[in-house]
Amino acid sequence: MSMDWMARAVPQTAGLYPYVPGKPVETLLREKGLSRAVKLASNENPYGPSPKAVIAMQNAAAGVNRYPDGDANLLKEALAAFHHVNRDQLLLGNGSNEVLDILIRTFAGAGDEVVFSSRGFIVYALAAQAAGATSVSIPEADGLTHDLDAMAAAVTEKTKVVCVANPNNPTGTLHGNSALQAFLDKLPRNVVVIIDEAYYEFVADEQGDSVHELSHPGLVISRTFSKAYGLAGCRVGYAIADAQIVALANRYREPFNLNLLAQVAAVAALDDREWVMARVADNNSQRERLESALKTLGLLGGRCFGNFVLLQHSQCAEILRRLEDRGIIPRPLAPYGMADYLRISVGSAEENSEFLQGLNLILAELQE
Template identity: 35%
Template sequence: MRWKEQLLSLTPYQPGKSIDSVKKQFNLDKIIKLASNENPFGCSPLAHEALQTNPNSLAIYPDGYATRLREKLAAFLQVRENELILGNGSDNIIQIISRALLHPGANTIMATPSFSQYRHNAIIEGAKLKEISLLANGEHDLEAMLAAIDEQTNIIWLCSPNNPTGTYIQKQKLLGFLAQVPDHILVVLDEAYFEYVVAEDYYQSVELTRKYQNLIVLRTFSKIYGLAALRVGYGVANPQIIKALEPAREPFNVNTLGQMVAAAALDDQEFITTCKEKNRQGLQQFYDFCEQHSLNYYPSQTNFILIDFKIDGDEVFQYLLEKGYIVRSGKALGFPTGARITVGSYEENEGVLGAIKEFLANR
């Protein structure tokens, strides 16, 4: 068959190991998964209630406009309904954007290491990649990204907070950057971890979409809202961008249960605030441990931390896996001597840190 040549060099997205597979492989009764940046506290009770309200018929397609969710999101964000695009997770919107704007002859600019799907989708569409290395502190090199712009540049990807470093772009730096990007280039600001941010010099990104007509902001219900299994994400931009993207969106791309439960979850912002506070407490557990053991790490605005162990990240991963803790080796994320660990509950954090302490003592 005459496959796209670029597909032959790609591998499918590699998710973290599943709990069941690790249990079976190592004959363990209990597994703690700290690899995929899921919310250890689950989802809101209101979301659970919504799950009990079964749709009238599973034979009926979802609402293709996601009317109820769209209305609630618009009110919550204080935007108009035509400023929203819904997706099967925010990575679906990344795919839609790539499909709409990238092609052979075009190029796209992104930081590296960053979220893998920017690169993956660009390659599928045959576009040229311009990957700009992160600065030593893990932040985007915005000056180098601006310098990489040329006549063929169609998209610039910004991940803030960034995955896998947890670092963010400060407000004044972002504003200075956006002011210099030509109007015909779409800037994608991926904020999957937005709700975890506590930095005082962050920005109101949704408001920025009103000032910068070439900006789209992406968010998701998969992280702090604890709805990763239902796959709901959204983008916010001016109506012209949304209108241009919609034909590239497949019909019925947000399932019925996802729409129902995400709409209900929006009503429980107390749950979100509680999760945010517990996450900061959990991050402090990791910070204290790293300081005690002279381990370098990136201060995080997310629900994960990237730690440099100065040894092969796969070795750290394997040791913790056999102890019943699934983390993510930095080797696959562009940090070969590190590991990315999701912040869990207090007890889960204490457990994995105890296992790491054993690992360090045995070396």
């Protein structure tokens, strides 16, 4: 007799689905029988982590038989000094994904609402669903950009959390601090407002210091070491917020959620700012190169602020298949309701050349 375990699960499980990451290289190699592939699907740093971070992990590796510092004191001290905030304003997580999930679970549950843009980072919807809260998804102003006015108008007495990705993944759009502050000024003082800045380093010069320039009692700024810092495999994310918000969220944080190697790597990477910003400059230069090429081909899906670009074509599904046949992995955006778009992570100069060469061959084939 088989048991109906779904009937035993909490109600929100029925509509919940796992997050689907970019296709791993190993999967494509197995599927296509290839010996090599270029992954341009997950917005990773193609240059790797800071050499200082690598050395720090190597030096710490012999100590992994011991539990890490459960409060990640050295990393908190480094981040507090870097951002000029108090250490009790810092919430650390296994990637910013966990930070977002913890914050939403802390403040939203059954009967509560979480407001976000319909093409914002998909984890907002997943976290709200897992918490048993109601998702309020607001269409974009122009198909790609957060409609901040509509999002503010959607906030009700039931709204507990509002999420804004800036720059946004996957659409790549950006709101300046003046627009964000005007948005914050419209919101109730008792709402938690998460400004998700996973790609902040790529726009730091244009964006300004959001941590100190934006103001709202419930403001939370989330960041990650996965993108510009090249530590995606370590999973290090953090948020800066009011100390009471952080203290409450810490009640939901798993013990030892930031492993030993992740902690020492993040401290070392934060101390290697010159290396990080040099890689950011490399990325931004290559992003301009890709966007220029796509614009020339008539395929540019819009300007992006981050480490990825958008390709728009009515035959994106076929282009995706043929790129994968050539060992190139982009990210399809159909799950976001953007079936005519592919998101292309900015790779190294060589990887970007390989992508553009493959794309040109595919376009020629489609015209035959």
